Amino acid sequence: MVTLTVDSPQNLDRARLTSGLVATVIFLTAIAPLATDMYVPAFPRVAGDLAGTATQVQLTLTTFFVGMALGQLVGGPVSDQRGRRRPLLAALVLMAAASVVCALTPSIGVLMAARFVQGFTGGWAMVIGRAVIVDLATGARLIRVLNVVAGVGGIAPIAGPLLGAVILQLSHWRVSFWVVAALGLVMVVAVLVAVPESLPPERRHGGGLRAFAVAGRLVLANRRYVGYLLVSGSAMGALFAYVATSAFVLQSMNGLSPMMYSADFAANAAGMTVAALVAARLAGRVATRKVILTGQVAALAAGVAMLAGAIWFGTPLLLAVVCFLVLMTAQGLIGPNGGALASAEVPEHPGTGSAILGFVQWVAAGTIAPIAGLGGEHTAVPMALLMIAGAVLSMIGLLVLARPAR
Template sequence: MNRPASQVRAQLTVGLVATVVFVAAIAPLATDMYVPAFPQVADDLSSTATQVQLTLTTFFVGMALGQLIGGPVSDQRGRRIPLLAALLAMTVASIVCALAPTITVMAVARLVQGFAGGWAMVIGRAIIVDLASGARLVRVVNVIAAVGGIAPVVGPLVGGLILQLSHWRVSFWLVAVLGLAMTLAALVAVPESLPRERRHAGGLRNFAAAGRIVLANREYVGYLLVTGAAMGALFAYVATSAFVLQTMNGLSPAAYSIDFAANAAGMTVAALIAARLAGRVATRKLILTGQLAALTAGIAMLTGALWFGTPLLLAISCFFVLMTAQGLIIPNGSALASAAVRHHPGTGSALQGFVHWVTAGTIAPIAGLGGEHTAVPMAALITLGAAVSLTGRQLATSQRH
């Protein structure tokens, strides 16, 4: 009698999906609200720009590790309790960030904040995989990505507004309040979605065994490559677009913010369109459409950077096409990767999150190696990312023939 009861409780409700969206937004919010305050943080904590930048790196490292570990633990212990614990830990870490007296304390607190946030995000994805499949899974993942895409637009605007009206520490108090709100939302809206009879034994050895099973799945690995490479292209843009548009082309900060928001909106609209088309158009075709668009944008951008000085109109157009394409690639690729390893959703989600955030933390500094006055490294990484993503799709679909 226990199994039917658990299935009745664990339904994919609007409240549950909204809570997962809320959790998924924490990374861009915790990052983008903070980035505009870097100069003030350096002054207040008597640190260098490099040391402040390190607090962003520790956050990304924490995100990657949190997702790698949180997924398998939730496969063993269930989803609800680990999720609540992670949200509370993230709230406490955010408070420590708000009170940090030194840059060292800030860096450590950001590591914990990222770890707990990554832990919560991977469990949120696993819950969706527990409760949805097929076209419904693709639709829900795209909706989550589309609504979550608002966060990168809102984050910098809120952060900038906070700096205008108050102090940079307020942004961390806001994240702490949001963490507490997420905890309450999870208490109310998120049931246990993984019954005891479907849980896997824990321990490092069993996690390694589950990881080997997941990574032995060619379709999963292919779509992991699809999304990981697309994330690389995306973060090459995020890391350098301000230099390309402002330093090289003279765009004002306000105009850049508008363009950044428009690109994020393009990504959101693309994900919403993909959600509407789920079950009508093959998801693999939507991914291919996005990949070809991203590759075209990368090649055009690289051509302009090498021979034409990266003209403004070309850069704006390529960035918009690239970001819109990611709305077709990343959510759909993630959904198909999760669907390929339904027996190990936590481990599958953990490896996805780990690869995505390691890629983000690695690509961002590489894209800026050429300095503030060339777009060649960034354009080359975008083109390479699109090409590798296409290779991943070929790997994922080759076993069908």
């Protein structure tokens, strides 16, 4: 670990990719799943305590996703202009403050607004953390580190619901927001200790909306970057089709208990984590595009099997469990590698590239989740169609848009 002050020329020369820095970035990636998964089990109690409807409580999740998307879109370019460390620290402080407001909220409207700020600042922090990695690593090492970040960070979706359920059983739903606020302050300390300024002044870009628009045009003019953007965004959409409807498929349609559903959810998240860690080991040994394609084929097979089971066999439990595990494991091969290759295509604008990537992923998450539930809680056909569509679009991104130059 290194402890560095902000923007000192000597410190910029000493910026290195240390284990402490990688651990801190992993910590940052846990913001979204923890702030979401810890809170979801308490939805019915939140509605009762704040005199809100189920739809209003659901909107507090939507505003969080919107904030995440916008925070990443804005945070990356700002960090390209101002450097990484100061904007990152500011985002974490504001995120902790927004979490306190969530914990003290007197009404559902205030909670919606605070959740938006929480998501915005959390997305801001996540995209800067990713940009720091891109600043300090290239090639196979960049792919390896981003896969490790995704793999170890995958523990958060496993622990989040379990921690939230424990908090709900022993205390009040507001305590989950106090926990997120405390974690935000811990992140501030971690950044102060382990994250140096990784973007020296000579590599920064001028600020303003015009500069951001120029950088965005340059990034989006890169055909291969757009291809990998489609790879990751489509995979994210398929993932959230599962997240939004798996409870209905396994519990409402197949009679699985909430405890067994939580165990299955954790096992699927573990499969994604293991796949991402395996992909990290393969970086530099096996072509990353082949790893992504393997995941895409597996995800497509899971979607086709799920659709067939939903149409002709009433979505049997064993089929659903296997398809969900295959889909989630495939995401561990697709998402981190697609994001890493996208970042590698635009090394001159890492913050902007990372911001657009995060924006697309979270817009996909926020858009697909409600669409997946349009068929109601007694059919898996819409979810299966979205799984197939996500896999197909992801393959188009890899094989058509991001095809290697001749």
